[in-house]
Amino acid sequence: MTKEITITVDGRKVKAAEGLYLLDVLKRNNIYVPSLCHHDQVHPYGVCRICIVEMELNGRRKVMSSCNLKIADGQVFHTTSEKLTKERKILMELMLARSSGAKEVIELAQRLGVEETRFPKEDDGCIMCGLCVKACEQVVGVSAIGFESRGPNRKVSAPFDVEAERCIGCGSCVFICPTNFIKMEDKNHVRKIPLWHVELKMKQCKSCGPDIAPEKQLEYIRNKVKLPENFFDTCLNCRP
Amino acid sequence: MDLSVYASRCVETPEKFSQGHRGCVGCGEVLALRQVFKAVGRDTIVINATGCMEIIASTFPTTTWEIPWIHTLFENTAAVASGIETAYKVMKRKGIYPKDLSVKFLALGGDGATADIGLQALSGAMERGHNFLYVCFDNEAYMNTGVQRSGATPYGASTTTSPAGKTIGQVTWKKNMPAIAIAHNIPYVATANPAYPFDLMEKVKKGQAVEGPAYIHIYSPCPTGWRCPPDLSIRYGRYATESCVFPLFEYENGKYTLNKDIEKPIPVSTYLKGQGRFRHLAEQDVAYIQNHVNNDWAALKKRCQE
Known part of the structure; x- marks a missing residue:
């Protein structure tokens, strides 16, 4: 206690x-x-x-x-x-x-009673709370994204602002973002997160067809908990 | 959008519906309720109708509710909610409550309290336009008192008051509660399913944010009453949506949106099979149900495309 x-x-x-x-x-x-x-x-x-x-x-x-x-x-x-x-x-x-x-x-x-700002307005959308970076590091454990530059130029981005190599497309950053600045799209069996320049191929269920999750993410989970190789071949419904 | 493993860890952890309640093993309704509470703030007053959620969570002298909670009868949940909402408005006007505080009102009821007994009060509250969110947990019968049929029991289900034998079980189709809510022309109506937690939380947030009444119909698998294994309640929830028995859609200011478009619906028999309440159904009965489900699904899709 x-x-x-x-x-x-x-x-x-x-x-x-x-x-x-x-x-x-x-x-x-x-x-x-x-x-x-x-x-x-x-x-x-x-x-x-x-x-x-x-x-x-x-x-x-x-x-x-x-x-x-x-x-x-x-x-x-x-x-x-x-x-x-x-x-x-x-x-x-x-x-x-x-x-x-x-x-x-x-x-x-x-x-809080603020209607107008006296400073020049910009429309960035990101409030620099850093939740996406923290979640990627502490919740997911891949640290695929981080901060770039300093002072007024600081922003969240993938390393060197090119494709985030370690991103597994789990969507934690999208979910945790308080202002919906980070967008994610699933289309034609590809998951896209434009901000991190990421395009991940989705894995399909072998027996019924629909997308399960990005291949990279399933591989990451499989290695982490040491599941058999064919564990993610089928979707939740088809798994016994 | 499937966010599966990691994003779900980013949901807030403090529970407003804490542990130690007496829900059955595998209760889909408790799960749905917890998901609802993940999406609402602490400045919420819960108005709870009699039903499973009230019985299991408030056995004297203990309580599971960690936010303001009032228990009402079956028939007057929405009436009490509208009363509290009006009283709050008046107290705010008189300066008893601070002006910048925004308290939300969340009315909870089972399918019996919503579709049968409390329908009149709910209809009145929606018509008067009170600013509250009504959440119906639909487990398709009066489970708390021992599985009696309700207006929301689906065709063919065997319950203690509609036993299979001389008849097929329940001889009428399920009452379409979301359509009744939509007919009141309220700003927000949605259906949700605890098998799709992010969708559910998003809808509760939307429902609380709108000005005026909002209604969310949540499908709550009940292993006890449906006579299915308790570890499969979420799977049956998923089957219900994927077989188009319970499609997920929302109705926002006159516009329908389909949240989960099923390209290739699984056969209804997958959903019916394994549930004890449907085990007496013959092949032609299943085909009859499939036909009905197909028609409903086609009609909903048409509405969503408009």
Whole structure:
């Protein structure tokens, strides 16, 4: 059993297990803190900075991101204050300037009271949350994609922006992307993910015909769990 | 789109319908419910009709529900949902609730509570245009009380109140609940199946996002009532869709979309075979059902192409 500790959030006592991240505890207790780059399945990255809270430290208040902050007994947090609102609004304006077309960003901006941005608008769609890169590394374990360049030129891409060699076409990046920036298409027995320049041949069921999954993915799974060679020759329905 | 192994690990892990409930082994309905809860946020009020999900999950003094939950009778689920939704609106107007909070309302009911007993209240709520999502878990009979026939029981199924023998079992066709919902001209209607989890979650998200009533009909394999092996409930779910007995489609603002186009439907006999409730069917009965399914499928395809 982990030790149970008590923290104070907005004057309310909250009990939680030691070693949890603050944002998870807040979510469980229905205390709303906006977040964009957070996901249960990958390690916290703390890049969107929207989830900032104030922590009381030696009589001062310090602004910190809550997604990668491990809680300890007796800490005192504030999730709403004038300073936080102001900082979140500026962050949201910057994010709106980068991805003015992304539905999720616009929705969150409206919820935080930002209607218009004062910076020049671009429509990128990617908010640089890095979830696709993290999922590829930590959930799938192939690290087929990564970040490219630095500063304002930073973007997610396959290595050298050519075909991602190690991509197995599992679609985790497509599913985890919060703004639907990464697209995937299955057509004519080929799976395409244009952003990573990937085209993978699909394997068909030998007895009934339809596509099962990309050949490369099945090979990867087969090697990983040491299945017999002909295991993926047939689809789920035809397998005994 | 088949996302199989890895993408499914990226679904959020905290359960809102936690472990320790008393569902049967291989229950497709619990699985569907968990998938529904993966797609909804924590700011959701669940209005739950009497039925399997209420009985197995709320035995006093324990509870499985980790989000606000209210139990209602069979007949008034939608009525209670519309009441709560209206009360919430009023409290927001009066300033009791913060203005920026958006609470969603999720009404759950079985096929009996939806298609038979609660149809009147559901029809009323849809007609009045309350902003809520109604999810029907269709396991094709009153399973909780011991497999009695309901309006959603398919033709030929043997239940305790429509036993096979002198008649074929259930002598009428399944009530077309999605069509009834569509007839109310509501913004969103869909059918889903726990054998296709990503499709299901996507539909629940869409249904919650629309303004106004939304209806999702979820096919829930029930090994106990269907008398099939519990480890095959998902397989039967898949068979149902692939044999076009239960096609997956959605109806959005007057437009039909087919989510899972079956190029070569598998024969209905594959689906019927192995289920104890259909074991008495003779070859000509199966052919009769196949003919009916083919006609329905052709009609749906035509509607989707319009």
